Amino acid sequence: MVGFLGFQSTAKGSLTAESQQLAIDHAGDALPLTFVRSRRARRVSLRVDSARRQVILTAPQRMPFEMAIEFARMQAGWIAARLKRLPSPRPFVDGAEIPLFGVPHRIRHRPDARGTVWAEQGEIHVAGRAEHLPRRLRDWLTAEMRRHLPPLVHAKAVRVERPVKRLSLRDSRTRWGSCGPDGGLTFSWRLVFAPPEVLDYLVAHEVAHLVHMNHGPRFWALAERLCDGPMAVPRAWLRANGETLLQYGA
CATH class of the missing domain: 3.30.2010.10 (Metalloproteases ("zincins"), catalytic domain)
Structure with missing residues (x-):
């Protein structure tokens, strides 16, 4: 067992080669989404990757694609609000x-x-x-x-x-x-x-x-x-x- 202190929630499983870049509609906006299948996942889940400013949708290997996407659509309001709350990027530039x-x-x-x-x-x-x-x-x-x-x-x-x-x-x-x-x-x-x-x-x-x-x-x-x-x-x-x-x- 490894001790750690995290700063964001993590979905079960890890990113695999089966990832896709998608977008779902919400209130006229296209919300970016990365869809990932994981061998370790037991249920569909969402998390926000604050560093990369993207939302990760993780689904078990055998879950139908449309079922996973429907889960994300049902959570579109949460996704939009969570992305909106992220701090603005702060690039390393002169004067910053x-x-x-x-x-x-x-x-x-x-x-x-x-x-x-x-x-x-x-x-x-x-x-x-x-x-x-x-x-x-x-x-x-x-x-x-x-x-x-x-x-x-x-x-x-x-x-x-x-x-x-x-x-x-x-x-x-x-x-x-x-x-x-x-x-x-x-x-x-x-x-x-x-x-x-x-x-x-x-x-x-x-x-x-x-x-x-x-x-x-x-x-x-x-x-x-x-x-x-x-x-x-x-x-x-x-x-x-x-x-x-x-x-x-x-």
Whole structure:
């Protein structure tokens, strides 16, 4: 069993080669839909992929296609409302504002400089050609997470007397962090946008899984002790703002 902390609901099963891009009509609008058949699914289900801004309709292998689509049509109002509530995309472009560990920074393109990224006085400067700005900024933000994360993780791991066998970053679409049975911890690089208390809570959560690979009372008690402050505050922040973190760089 693997402990994890997710930021969106997941349908049973996984994407397969049997996926189709569709659209259903609702109030004069065409709602985009990705239809997927899954060997593991036991019933039809819908979920919103916040990062990709699309709706996934998952159906069991033997369910008739029209039956699955009719289910989506019956839920068209929910789909439309859910898509409308998604935060707007926030691309990495000159002049855009992004948070760096919760502190607002303005992106500044510096075509006059060469091959580097740096932050100063509330701005993040990105050198080079404009078409390289998104990639260079993302690489720099990921490097910032790699710099800030290990000391926090290892300090909490020492408190529970457990080794961290591996520490990695990913752009996961379903989890902020995870703890594997081998003692490896993985986090989303997008936590570079979150306030420090949110990162602290998520690290506490995953380090606690090094001891308790479940979400029972002893796990939550340990996670609470590992946090620098009350867990309720960062958990509420994630519920309110987590989807926004997925839109930076979109």
